[in-house]
């Protein structure tokens with residue numbers, strides 16, 4: 001029987017708009033991402049590279065309409081829109097599908113509007129809204145129950161000290177707590193994405209160093225171990241153009257989770273190009 005979950009290719013580029021854009025800007029941005037003349041989404045690469053946009057809750061519905069129009073246009077040009085070459089995600093969800101939870105957003109509603117990914121446990125939600133590992137794990141289970149993919153953010157709070165190996169060990173042990181909690185909460189065959197986002201590298205001029213990221217991601221992969229469902233580990237935290245290619249993160253991670261450096265279409269195009277150059281032919 002075919003898996004009810006979205007299929008994850010080897011590489012992923014995900015963009016979260018956090019709360020930066022107005023609704024109008026989000027919709028213009030999505031149209032630009034999907035516009036074939038901008039050469040950002042290449043449906044023929046879907047089995048190797050997948051892009052996704054995670055807008056705010058208010059714009060999920062109009063974004064889904066734009067994506068539907070894009071997919072039907074693909075059909076008219078003879079390209080199969082299934083599996084879709086572009087996915088939509090939400091920035092959070094509640095752990096119950098419905099009920100008396102004023103202000104919360106149901107994962108079932110998110111799914112019904114056309115999302116395939118739910119971002120969970122971002123450092124900002126943990127620091128500002130006191131979200132706990134247990135809550136994030138429950139949300140991950142609720143996300144999988146709707147056959148969406150949890151995108152779980154993990155990362156150490158403190159910047160590395162002078163001893164690199166100690167910094168890596170500390171980072172892996174901080175990340176491992178949430179990785180284990182999420183894996184224990186979701187079905188073994190459910191795909192899951194972990195975004196390694198060192199808290200100290202978010203919102204900065206530059207990302208974390210490549211060696212540090214590569215070593216921590218190796219440790220996170222060891223914690224994940226072998227499982228029937230796909231598991232991808234991305235890097236996020238001031239990620240942008242110039243980070244992927246030669247001597248960069250391309251060999252260490254399964255993709256990137258982009259924030260501010262994807263706000264201009266040109267930045268996304270550059271990152272896509274760098275990743276495409278490293279895809280196996």
Ligand SMILES: O=C(CO)COP(=O)(O)O
Pocket residue numbers: 016122197201202203204236237238239257258259260261
């Ligand atoms: O938190 C991030 C993505 O979720 C990263 O944001 P920045 O790239 O803006 O640092």
